Amino acid sequence: xxxxxxxxxxxxxxxxxxxxxxxxxxxxxxxxxxxxxxxxxxxxxxxxxxxxxxxxxxxxxxxxxxxxxxxxxxxxxxxxxxxxxxxxxxxxxxxxxxxxxxxxxxxxxxxxxxxxxxxxxxxxxxxxxxxxxxxxxxxxxxxxxxxxxxxxxxxxxxxxxxxxxxxxxxxxxxxxxxxxxxxxxxxxxxxxxxxxxxxxxxxxxxxxxxxxxxxxxxxxxxxxxxxxxxxxxxxxxxxxx
Amino acid sequence: xxxxxxxxxxxxxxxxxxxxxxxxxxxxxxxxxxxxxxxxxxxxxxxxxxxxxxxxxxxxxxxxxxxxxxxxxxxxxxxxxxxxxxxxxxxxxxxxxxxxxxxxxxxxxxxxxxxxxxxxxxxxxxxxxxxxxxxxxxxxxxxxxxxxxxxxxxxxxxxxxxxxxxxxxxxxxxxxxxxxxxxxxxxxxxxxxxxxxxxxxxxxxxxxxxxxxxxxxxxxxxxxxxxxxxxxxxxxxxxxx
Numbered sequence: 438x439x440x441x442x443x444x445x446x447x448x449x450x451x452x453x454x455x456x457x458x459x460x461x462x463x464x465x466x467x468x469x470x471x472x473x474x475x476x477x478x479x480x481x482x483x484x485x486x487x488x489x490x491x492x493x494x495x496x497x498x499x500x501x502x503x504x505x506x507x508x509x510x511x512x513x514x515x516x517x518x519x520x521x522x523x524x525x526x527x528x529x530x531x532x533x534x535x536x537x538x539x540x541x542x543x544x545x546x547x548x549x550x551x552x553x554x555x556x557x558x559x560x561x562x563x564x565x566x567x568x569x570x571x572x573x574x575x576x577x578x579x580x581x582x583x584x585x586x587x588x589x590x591x592x593x594x595x596x597x598x599x600x601x602x603x604x605x606x607x608x609x610x611x612x613x614x615x616x617x618x619x620x621x622x623x624x625x626x627x628x629x630x631x632x633x634x635x636x637x638x639x640x641x642x643x644x645x646x647x648x649x650x651x652x653x654x655x656x657x658x659x660x661x662x663x664x665x666x667x668x669x670x671x672x673x674x675x676x677x678x
Numbered sequence: 679x680x681x682x683x684x685x686x687x688x689x690x691x692x693x694x695x696x697x698x699x700x701x702x703x704x705x706x707x708x709x710x711x712x713x714x715x716x717x718x719x720x721x722x723x724x725x726x727x728x729x730x731x732x733x734x735x736x737x738x739x740x741x742x743x744x745x746x747x748x749x750x751x752x753x754x755x756x757x758x759x760x761x762x763x764x765x766x767x768x769x770x771x772x773x774x775x776x777x778x779x780x781x782x783x784x785x786x787x788x789x790x791x792x793x794x795x796x797x798x799x800x801x802x803x804x805x806x807x808x809x810x811x812x813x814x815x816x817x818x819x820x821x822x823x824x825x826x827x828x829x830x831x832x833x834x835x836x837x838x839x840x841x842x843x844x845x846x847x848x849x850x851x852x853x854x855x856x857x858x859x860x861x862x863x864x865x866x867x868x869x870x871x872x873x874x875x876x877x878x879x880x881x882x883x884x885x886x887x888x889x890x891x892x893x894x895x896x897x898x899x900x901x902x903x904x905x906x907x908x909x910x911x912x913x914x915x916x917x918x919x
Binding site for chain 1 (some may be wrong): 697698699701702704708709712715716719720749751752753771772773774775776777780781786798806881882883884895898913
């Protein structure tokens with residue numbers, strides 16, 4: 438597999454939604470979030486991990502988390518969402534409405550709900566993240582790190598440098614990661630208890646163009662389990678566009 | 679299950695995309711089309727039914743078919759699309775772009791491609807259809823009816839009256855039906871070789887409000903196999919809104 442740096446991940450997103458391929462963000466986010474929910478349901482059951490605290494950030498990673506919350510609800514889990522910084526875009530306003538219509542509660546803080554959660558879904562930051570972790574996400578990440586509740590991260594564990602990994606150890610340490618499109622450089626060599634690839638929507642020709650060497654998804658599954666340690670090309674030369 | 683008449687199916691759609699639930703057509707169509715593709719792949723394999731002629735009409739049923747074509751391509755099938763009446767809306771323009779980016783060919787007539795197809799996916803008319811079958815769909819339906827290639831219909835076999843079934847025998851006679859949201863009144867008592875319910879996106883509260891009595895979808899599946907003959911409430915009194 439080709440591990441993606443920030444610029445290449447961004448470029449693939451732009452191509453997927455550009456004039457040649459023509460996907461809408463609604464379509465891609467729906468498939469991404471659905472695959473995240475499917476991966477969670479593959480490793481955890483409502484019998485043991487019914488209460489899931491979903492932490493959504495202000496970008497598309499947060500949107501993926503909101504979609505995943507909705508599907509998890511249909512799969513028999515009981516998600517609760519913390520979404521402290523909400524974009525004014527219709528897309529996000531509507532994702533919140535959908536969750537509410539599904540009976541999913543939203544909470545203003547995570548300390549209390551975390552105590553009664555069996556799992557955390559981390560959709561705080563995605564592949565666009567860089568720089569410092571600003572409030573309120575600094576304290577959210579600290580709280581999650583101090584908790585024994587296992588974490589599932591979407592695409593990249595929040596707080597990690599997308600290309601260089603958990604620099605300074607300030608990021609989350611999830612027991613499961615669901616990479617989208619293709620794993621990011623930052624997770625190279627890192628061992629997760631469970632690692633899945635989701636986001637089965639890359640046109641074969643685009644995968645070829647970028648030499649992604651994606652693994653085969655079995656049957657009609659939207660997810661494929663990856664080896665515990667991701668190897669592959671990258672980071673420096675090979676991932677240049 | 680509660681069988682849906684035209685007005686109720688329309689009302690549920692309006693509610694799903696209304697201010698309370700907030701779904702976009704892109705989201706619903708993606709999930710619907712994905713479920714259709716999953717159902718097809720459950721009953722047919724690329725080894726025996728690789729070439730699929732996808733007949734798309736000018737409405738949302740056609741859009742579902744275009745989405746299904748894309749997913750079928752990823753599942754290893756080789757769909758070819760006939761889409762003679764194309765709406766100018768961005769949604770449909772982009773669905774065509776997506777199929778093209780996936781390497782799916784579009785054809786201007788069906789006589790020749792039908793000869794080399796092992797399966798037909800019928801997305802010509804959906805639950806909004808009423809009145810006469812106009813050109814070019816009258817001749818398309820006649821051609822499909824005269825062919826031995828098995829047909830999978832989306833939501834309602836094209837040419838059927840949504841509430842009264844295959845009136846006058848002018849409609850398609852599919853060996854498989856993928857109902858969306860809930861089966862339509864017109865299929866009551868009709869035996870399909872395979873019948874699935876797809877479109878797993880109805881909020882539990884909305885299903886309750888309309889007394890849909892939907893069957894349980896297994897695990898994370900987007901589809902559930904129904905009994906060969908659909909019974910249930912309807913048509914006349916019980917399906918009044």
